[in-house]
Amino acid sequence: xxxxxxxxxxxxxxxxxxxxxxxxxxxxxxxxxxxxxxxxxxxxxxxxxxxxxxxxxxxxxxxxxxxxxxxxxxxxxxxxxxxxxxxxxxxxxxxxxxxxxxxxxxxxxxxxxxxxxxxxxxxxxxxxxxxxxxxxxxxxxxxxxxxxxxxxxxxxxxxxxxxxxxxxxxxxxxxxxxxxxxxxxxxxxxxxxxxxxxxxxxxxxxxxxxxxxxxxxxxxxxxxxxxxxxxxxxxxxxxxxxxxxxxxxxxxxxxxxxxxxxxxxxxxxxxxxxxxxxxxxxxxxxxxxxxxxxxxxxxxxxxxxxxxxx
Amino acid sequence: xxxxxxxxxxxxxxxxxxxxxxxxxxxxxxxxxxxxxxxxxxxxxxxxxxxxxxxxxxxxxxxxxxxxxxxxxxxxxxxxxxxxxxxxxxxxxxxxxxxxxxxxxxxxxxxxxxxxxxxxxxxxxxxxxxxxxxxxxxxxxxxxxxxxxxxxxxxxxxxxxxxxxxxxxxxxxxxxxxxxxxxxxxxxxxxxxxxxxxxxxxxxxxxxxxxxxxxxxxxxxxxxxxxxxxxxxxxxxxxxxxxxxxxxxxxxxxxxxxxxxxxxxxxxxxxxxxxxxxxxxxxxxxxxxxxxxxxxxxxxxxxxxxxxxx
Numbered sequence: 132x133x134x135x136x137x138x139x140x141x142x143x144x145x146x147x148x149x150x151x152x153x154x155x156x157x158x159x160x161x162x163x164x165x166x167x168x169x170x171x172x173x174x175x176x177x178x179x180x181x182x183x184x185x186x187x188x189x190x191x192x193x194x195x196x197x198x199x200x201x202x203x204x205x206x207x208x209x210x211x212x213x214x215x216x217x218x219x220x221x222x223x224x225x226x227x228x229x230x231x232x233x234x235x236x237x238x239x240x241x242x243x244x245x246x247x248x249x250x251x252x253x254x255x256x257x258x259x260x261x262x263x264x265x266x267x268x269x270x271x272x273x274x275x276x277x278x279x280x281x282x283x284x285x286x287x288x289x290x291x292x293x294x295x296x297x298x299x300x301x302x303x304x305x306x307x308x309x310x311x312x313x314x315x316x317x318x319x320x321x322x323x324x325x326x327x328x329x330x331x332x333x334x335x336x337x338x339x340x341x342x343x344x345x346x347x348x349x350x351x352x353x354x355x356x357x358x359x360x361x362x363x364x365x366x367x368x369x370x371x372x373x374x375x376x377x378x379x380x381x382x383x384x385x386x387x388x389x390x391x392x393x394x395x396x397x398x399x400x401x402x403x404x405x406x407x408x409x410x411x412x413x414x415x416x417x418x419x420x421x422x423x424x425x426x427x428x429x430x431x432x433x434x435x436x437x438x439x440x441x
Numbered sequence: 442x443x444x445x446x447x448x449x450x451x452x453x454x455x456x457x458x459x460x461x462x463x464x465x466x467x468x469x470x471x472x473x474x475x476x477x478x479x480x481x482x483x484x485x486x487x488x489x490x491x492x493x494x495x496x497x498x499x500x501x502x503x504x505x506x507x508x509x510x511x512x513x514x515x516x517x518x519x520x521x522x523x524x525x526x527x528x529x530x531x532x533x534x535x536x537x538x539x540x541x542x543x544x545x546x547x548x549x550x551x552x553x554x555x556x557x558x559x560x561x562x563x564x565x566x567x568x569x570x571x572x573x574x575x576x577x578x579x580x581x582x583x584x585x586x587x588x589x590x591x592x593x594x595x596x597x598x599x600x601x602x603x604x605x606x607x608x609x610x611x612x613x614x615x616x617x618x619x620x621x622x623x624x625x626x627x628x629x630x631x632x633x634x635x636x637x638x639x640x641x642x643x644x645x646x647x648x649x650x651x652x653x654x655x656x657x658x659x660x661x662x663x664x665x666x667x668x669x670x671x672x673x674x675x676x677x678x679x680x681x682x683x684x685x686x687x688x689x690x691x692x693x694x695x696x697x698x699x700x701x702x703x704x705x706x707x708x709x710x711x712x713x714x715x716x717x718x719x720x721x722x723x724x725x726x727x728x729x730x731x732x733x734x735x736x737x738x739x740x741x742x743x744x745x746x747x748x749x750x751x
Contacts, residue, residue, distance in 0.1 A: 152479060153585070153587055156588070156650065157518070157587050157588050157589075157650070158483060158514040158515075158517035158518050158588070158633075158634060158635060159481040159482055159483040159514050159515060159517070159518045159520065159578065159585070160481070160482045160483070161479050161480070161481055161518070161580065161585050161587075162479065162480045162481075162482060163479055163480075164474070164480060166476045166477045167476050169462060169471050169472065169473055170471070170472045170473075170474060170480060170577070171469040171470070171471055171472075172469055172470045172472060172524070172526055172559065172560060172575075172577065173468060173469040173470070173526075173560065174526040174527075174528050174560060174561055174562060174573075174575060175528065175562060176528035176529075176530060176562060176564060176573065178530050178564060178566045178568065179568070180566060180567055180568065181530075181564060181565075181566040181567075204468040204469050205468075205469060207468035207469070208467070208468055208469045208471070210469065214482070216482055216483075216484040216575055217484075218484050218485065218486035218573040218575075219486075220486060220488050220491075220571050250482060250483065250484060251484055252484060252485060252486060254486060254488060254491060255491075256488045256490060256491040256569075257490055257491075257569075258488065258489070258490065258568045258569045258571065259566075259567075259568045261530050261568065261571045263484075263486065263528040263573040265482075265484060265526055265528075265575035267480070267482065267577075268469065270471065275463070275469070275471050277463055277467050277471075278466070278467050278468070279467075323468075324468060325468060340466065340467070
């Protein structure tokens with residue numbers, strides 16, 4: 132299969148949407164946004180040996196995941212996804228088979244969230260599989276929710292249980308697009324981020340970007356995923372440590388006026404649980420209140436994308 | 442240097458522009474387009490060993506080129522560039538040095554064309570260097586010029602001499618953004634493409650996308666670059682063959698009403714030469730008229746991105 136017949140195949144398999152005036156097959160895609168709407172853009176790359184091992188996963192899972200992590204970034208701004216662009220470096224010996232599987236893995240998510248496949252480029256090389264997706268979205272509701280709007284006194288909430296995703300859940304994230312859109316219509320969200328590096332680390336980004344605020348989390352309120360208990364049995368770390376520091380949960384962490392919590396009526400289909408887990412404070416730093424009512428400093432163990440891989 | 446200090450460095454080194462409401466440092470960038478303007482998007486990836494050899498080039502040239510090829514795609518739609526997003530897979534042993542050089546290589550072009558650096562992600566891995574850029578632009582003038590609007594009788598033009606770019610010119614393409622914007626204001630361009638795969642191959646895309654038209658090119662009118670003569674001396678192919686089939690020229694090939702040619706007053710600074718080289722015809726296929734007035738079929742030797750590398 133040559134490049135052009137592969138692109139023709141992708142064109143037929145993955146159509147555009149009503150926002151895609153010109154899709155695959157020209158120098159640029161041409162997209163139409165709602166007049167006046169701000170455009171959201173995010174880009175992520177998944178690499179063999181770094182984010183997954185091609186000999187251990189179905190390539191369709193790689194396609195699903197790379198689109199899902201980008202959708203999660205759009206969710207973190209409470210945006211509406213519009214169109215995706217993929218560039219893929221394919222190991223030459225399996226180029227066509229891999230390209231088809233990756234596209235097949237993207238299609239169910241793209242259809243679920245109305246994402247048009249608008250362009251991109253497959254290229255064969257001698258290196259390992261690298262898949263980069265750029266996702267465009269549109270601001271919705273009260274506008275994009277950034278990381279910098281947290282205020283002292285805000286309630287800190289999460290949309291679901293955390294920890295242990297590396298046992299397998301990390302390969303099939305469920306982007307919280309509908310939950311974020313519904314919440315952003317219902318109340319003024321002050322700051323939001325998706326939990327990709329770990330709750331402590333990602334909440335620290337909100338504190339830093341909001342002018343150096345602090346926060347205290349309540350250990351008893353943090354929802355701990357069943358996978359975090361399973362991971363704890365394997366490595367001896369506590370389930371709470373997994374919930375605080377494991378990455379790739381792709382739930383949302385957000386802050387809002389405590390009084391607005393009661394207006395958050397999220398349909399369970401969109402986000403099974405939304406729970407307050409702490410409070411934003413003036414005093415910088417991240418703290419954890421334990422069940423015996425002691426408050427101890429909490430150091431995020433950030434995920435450094437330039438450090439050694441798994 | 443960790444990921445976050447590298448991103449901070451990029452943030453300082455490469456600021457956004459007045460379209461970038463939120464740039465690097467949130468889950469998504471937030472861009473503002475002219476209300477009602479269509480959004481143009483293109484993505485390209487450059488790979489070590491496939492598009493360049495890292496042991497033979499300055500990494501800054503890779504940064505320049507990956508942005509330039511994307512700018513050339515925006516030029517081919519007669520669009521205005523707005524903001525760029527880069528995802529980069531960096532060989533671990535040189536990750537920080539490479540990331541800095543690549544960004545440094547992008548900056549002069551970004552400043553020249555008003556492109557805001559709005560986001561992206563550097564990641565270290567064990568594989569070779571892979572640099573992917575997605576560029577967003579805005580439709581301008583009479584709107585985006587696609588590949589599908591050529592009509593029988595149209596004049597076929599190019600913006601400069603072709604061939605032999607692999608001798609070195611391919612590493613420093615000059616995207617024809619201003620020329621395309623000026624021409625699209627002056628006249629109705631029917632179809633346009635940038636010459637990345639080779640004149641014959643890229644013109645064939647216009648013929649295919651315009652409903653299966655044909656064209657005859659006049660061998661005596663095709664501007665042949667000095668590098669094509671140098672390449673011909675090295676490999677024994679003719680200079681004309683290089684001009685017709687070498688890729689990576691990044692000049693524009695476009696079609697328009699022959700009467701409109703006289704309204705094309707392109708400032709020489711934007712495109713040194715614009716010349717008519719042939720005519721669009723109803724009869725499918727690509728033909729070449731030789732100096733002795735014979736017309737022979739011309740077979741494009743397309744560049745297949747899935748085939749073997751250089």
